[in-house]
Amino acid sequence: MTEQLLRPLRVGAVQLANNLALAPMAGITNAAFRVLASGGGAGLVVTEMVSAESLKYGNKKSFRMLELLPGERPAAIQVFGADPASMALAAQAAERAGADMVDVNAGCPVKKVRRSGAGAELMRSPLLLADIVSRMVKSVKVPVTVKFRTGLEEGANLGPLLARVCEEAGASAITLHGRPASQFHSGPVNLEHMAAAAAAVKIPVFGNGGVDGAATARTMLEAGCSGVAVGRAAVFNPAVFAEIAAGLAGRDAPAPSDADRIKLFLRFLELNAGIYGEEHGLARARKLVGYWLKGLPGAAGARGAFMKLKTLKEAEELLIQYTRQ
Ligand SMILES: Cc1cc2nc3c(=O)[nH]c(=O)nc-3n(C[C@H](O)[C@H](O)[C@H](O)COP(=O)(O)O)c2cc1C
Secondary structure, rough: OOOHHHOEEEEEEEEEEOEEEOOOOOOOOOOHHHHHHHHHOOOOEEEEEHHHHHHOOOOOOHOOOOOOOOOOOEEEEEEEOOOOOHHHHHHHHHOOEEEEEEEEEEEOOHHHHHHHHHHHHHHHHHHHHHHHHHHHHHHHOOOOEEEEOOOOOOOOOOHHHHHHHHHHOOOOOOEEHHHHHHHHHOOOOOOHHHHHHHHHOOOOOOEOOOOHHHHHHHHHHOOOOOOOEHHHHHHOOOOHHHHHHHHHHOOOOOOHHHHHHHHHHHHHHHHHHHHHHHHHHHHHHHHHHHHHHHHOOOOOHHHHHHHHOOOOHHHHHEEEEEHOO
């Protein structure tokens, strides 16, 4: 039983080595982070959401968000928007950038996104969602997938209906976040609603929400999900996928040592520097320092000092010094 819970998974024509995915997270899952998650055992990684309208108007920053690194395969690029034609163009841009899949964001609860009719607002309008998905499917060769929630408000159970709508429109997989949009990212995940959605379609359904180890992953897989997508637990530990895989296969997964965590963080800083330049790359890593140094000796001091760094060499010296204390 346990072996079957962890398994290779096919999404359209794309074969995933396992059914554990990194969930898309704006401001977090950039290319550097995705390389760590791939290396940390994720069978699929997903970019931050990229605006279809910004791509349509040639926004350079949005095009940069489509860039993938060799160490992050297979990778899905997630796009958001409310206009089928723009979303089809965005899918083509993602495919040209080398995406193995294109994912539609139909769950973002942020006001600015919803005001434009995108993100969670798409759940209000299954016909529009179907139009978007089918136009995208017709525009690219790679699989199109959709991520949404159990509904907009508490108690809603739109998963089964929306999953069927997406499947009929040609989507190759679904990620279902088991909380309504009104709850953002906190509160309980509704497993019954997840099970109903998974049972409603033949395409794989990735369960998402609160997976932080093998036990929570097992619960979702036993509810009928084909895979799980991990968000915040991967922010704390991008190698959480290997831990979940080991746990599902009944093996012990030793927690990473302090030295391993520092090594991983330095690798992230190097990759970030390669993408944004040294100083900007370090600045963008600031929000992760707290998570990644948590519990290490001297972490509080290191965090403060990190904010002032300008070069990778300084970062290396600092991290080594603080973790030796
Ligand atoms: C900081 C942050 C940014 C997020 N950005 C996105 C996003 O760009 N697209 C998306 O579909 N979901 C986004 N999400 C939602 C996550 O993909 C995921 O559904 C949610 O965090 C629940 O999973 P978790 O409990 O494993 O974290 C974001 C969540 C967080 C915490």
